[in-house]
Amino acid sequence: MTAHETHRIPGTPQGTIRIPLMKSTYFREEETREALIAFLRSTNRLSMGEQCGAFEKAFASKQKRKYAVMVGNGSQANLVLIQALLNTGRLKREDRVGISSLTWPTNVMPILQLGMLPVAIDCETTSMNVSSRQLEPHLDGIRAFFATNVLGFCADMDRIRALCRERDVLLIEDNCESLGSVHAGTLLGNFGLASTFSFFVGHHLSTIEGGMICTDDEELWHMLIMIRAHGWDRNLPPAAQEAVRKRHGIDPFCAKYAFYELAYNARPTEISGFLGMHQLPMLEETLVQRERNFKRFHAATKEREDAYHTMDVTHMDRVANFAMPIVCREAKLYERLLQAFVDAGVEIRPIIAGDMTQHPFYRKYVPTPEPCPTASFIHAQGLYFPNHPELTDEEVEMMCNLLRQAR
Ligand SMILES: Cc1ncc(COP(=O)(O)O)c(C=O)c1O
Structure with a gap:
């Protein structure tokens, strides 16, 4: 059984x-509904725009990370992040990626969908999370560890971070359940190269549906931006946009419809961006x-x-x-x-x-x-x-x- x-x-x-x-x-349902109605009446743009951009900046600052990229939900955040690691060559097809045995399916599915092999690692009953003790025997056999911080808890992430550095294993965090938790003086989500967040109803902060990817790595940030929207350069900062066009010999007219990287459409709407800005304080x-x-x-x-x-x-x-x-x-x-x-x-x-x-x-x-x-x-x-x-x-x-x- x-x-x-x-x-x-x-x-x-x-x-x-x-x-x-x-x-x-x-949170504060009535007040938020009223604010949302007023926003809907006043705006003439509901596709990704200023509100999402403002929420990204505010969230990055709150999370103490350099960059944040908003997407449609936490599952897309995981998919876009794994694709970005492939596109930047940090992961390769057929790599083995450690996962927390106790997690959510759309943490693991992108690993399978994108041609890698998940290696499930057991967790502790006292933390619900993978500890360094459980991770260590797997370190020689995995290229990356995608840690899930379960329900606001973590194991000894400081030791896990040190072990991953020592053994050249890429550490990323699925922090969809742990926004705001702090361990060893550090917010969960800030231990690895990048981390993902979910703003689904019932999570710490709700934008109805919504997700975020945070990192301090500029190259990864640019890649995440392209993967979120079709693989084009439209949402990149100007200098990065110019650099990618130059690298591929694309003129400004053709750039409208030039596609550089394997990508998705994982854009959030301004409704989610607005709600994020309203709920974050x-x-x-x-x-x-x-x-x-x-x-x-x-x-x-x-x-x-x-x-x-x-x-x-x-x-x-x-x-x-x-x-x-x-x-x-x-x-x-x-x-x-x-x-x-x-x-x-x-x-x-x-x-x-x-x-x-x-x-x-x-x-x-x-x-x-x-x-x-x-x-x-x-x-x-x-x-x-x-x-x-x-x-x-x-x-x-x-x-x-x-x-x-x-x-
Ligand atoms: C650990 C974890 N990762 C990813 C997700 C997916 O987030 P979303 O529901 O926003 O797609 C969830 C969902 O709750 C989750 O618990």
Whole structure:
């Protein structure tokens, strides 16, 4: 039996949901809707333009990175980034790329789609992430490691960064779930060459759909810009545009429709850019609230170390968690906890996509994956429940009590 088959939510589909994973589309829903309506009335441009550009600049500054490229969603951010690494020769077809066993499918899919081989690396129950201990034995066999920072947590990324540098392994981060988390004085997403972000509803910052790629590397930045839009030079800064035209002998007229690199159309709209600009100043407030909730949930799990594998966050300066994971030591308790959350009307899910190697798409392309026993265990005996800024004190307390009282 695979861990998938053990994932039974008693009484599925879940009955009345009283505490959903997210209550609204954006933070300060009404105010944001009004602002969006006013924007729609006032603008005559909705395709990618000034708002997206302004959001990129503001986001890069907030994330403390030189460059940010906005795309349609986090999945496109991953695809565009992997394509950019291929186009710049940093990765090659048939390279082996390490991935976190516990991740989201569109983290792994671009690696397969673009002709590389993912190597799943197991994670720790105390961090939900790949640690340096687990990464080290794989370092000789991989060209790059695409780390996923799961649900606001990380393992010892400072050590992972040092190991990757020493062993000439390219480090990139899927930070779609961890905007705002800090470890060793550094924002997650700033440990590797580049990182990706998602602004889907329910994440730390919502633009309905939206994604970003951040880097400090200028060559990569230019490549990302071209790959986001058809492979042309139109959105490059003027000097880079001139350089690419000169290199290929393209005159300004032909440049309108000259295509230099393998690319996509992954452009966001001005609606997402506008929402990004509107929500970004509120990010800190949402992070503070989520952190407060997380601390209460975490303390409740610590009271029941007999029942749960609790998270170790002693190495983290800030945990930007948007859904609280819980892993039960015993299968029986897991079944009862699941039932308790369902009965209380709390929306729950498996811990992100669980063990990636067990998904049918993965098995189709990697029939005999590396065993990932911890990810498999988390898949079988883990769930997550809501942590968002609109939870009331009573709702947080009620969920803490579910954790405390499960027997
Ligand atoms: C780790 C991770 N990577 C990538 C994505 C994809 O982001 P999006 O839903 O914006 O496409 C998600 C989605 O939540 C995710 O959790």
